[in-house]
Amino acid sequence: MKNIWIICILFLSLVLASWGFKGHRAVATIAQHHLTSNTAYVVSAYLNGQGMADVSTWADENRNQTTAPWHFLNLPPGLSHEAFAKAVAGSDNNVYNAILKAEAELKDNSLGNEQKNEALKYLIHLVGDAHQPMHISRKEDKGGNTIQVRFDNKGTNLHSLWDSKLIDHEGLSEADIAKNYDTATPAEIKQWQNDSPMEWIWESYQISSELYANVNPGQDIDEAYYQKYIPVIRKRIDQAGIRLAGELNKLFNNAQAPKITAQTPAATAVDLKDAAKFTGKTITVSGKIYSVKDIGSMVLANMGAAYPNQLLTLAIKGDAKAAATGLEGKTITVTGQVIDYKGKPEIIVADPGQLKF
Known part of the structure; x- marks a missing residue:
């Protein structure tokens, strides 16, 4: 029975991978472009020279029974903003708490570089998760995974549609996605970076509520749906990147880079x-x-x-x-x-x- 439970958890962790490979790398690349110089230096030091995009899917690739729930948040439909905030504050072991946990660990001077490395990789990934609307959704359909639809003449589900299928339909390369999605104005950057993680997931909840209201099981997702929602996806990925940069700049703009005791790599x-x-x-x-x-x-x-x-x-x-x-x-x-x-x-x-x- 225990082994069956572990298999179920691992399966759930796979079907709930958000934004897909391209989306998560785009979030990280956009964030990288909006870091201060010192923040970029500190981040690179904690990541042992790896780029943010290169570690952006690490948290999906290293899920286990404990960390699988960190990637999403299940809530009942129809909540007001006040009821939503109250429900989130009263819950635990979800993407909202995991983001706060990662940031607290990055502020904790008692933790070593290895722990900071892991916390940073989680933060890079989970900020992206928080902006994927189907990760702030309903428990009964596993975030849209059991709502079957068709798109591009193939069977898929509502969650996967928003993870990657709509993005793939654009036909853009990974580099072009990051470039074309990174369009925030200075005013938008200021506003988005002033918003709290609670607001990030409230926005996702509002979008997922709309998506649930406008989909039927077995529905054929047409070009009109794509044209309506691809701008939403672009904005959510851009917001995730801008906000990730904002959080990292708050954490590291005035911080000293960690001292790496390992041997310096040959130049x-x-x-x-x-x-x-x-x-x-x-x-x-x-x-x-x-x-x-x-x-x-x-x-x-x-x-x-x-x-x-x-x-x-x-x-x-x-x-x-x-x-x-x-x-x-x-x-x-x-x-x-x-x-x-x-x-x-x-x-x-x-x-x-x-x-x-």
């Missing part, structure tokens, strides 16, 4: 024009510094061309900042880990030894 010598291909890797690269800007907390030096056409930015801070004097016009060699900052490759230089003139 790979690369051509400057290829620096962007090595995000998360430690490289050695040479090039001319075309422009330099002191912003107080650090000096930004643009290699390969002047801003905004630089091939690589060096964020020189701490003990290394004094070495930035007179850099403009010089050809230098730098060694360090490449991070993605707003779609551009960057290396944080905190040790003068990273620079050679």
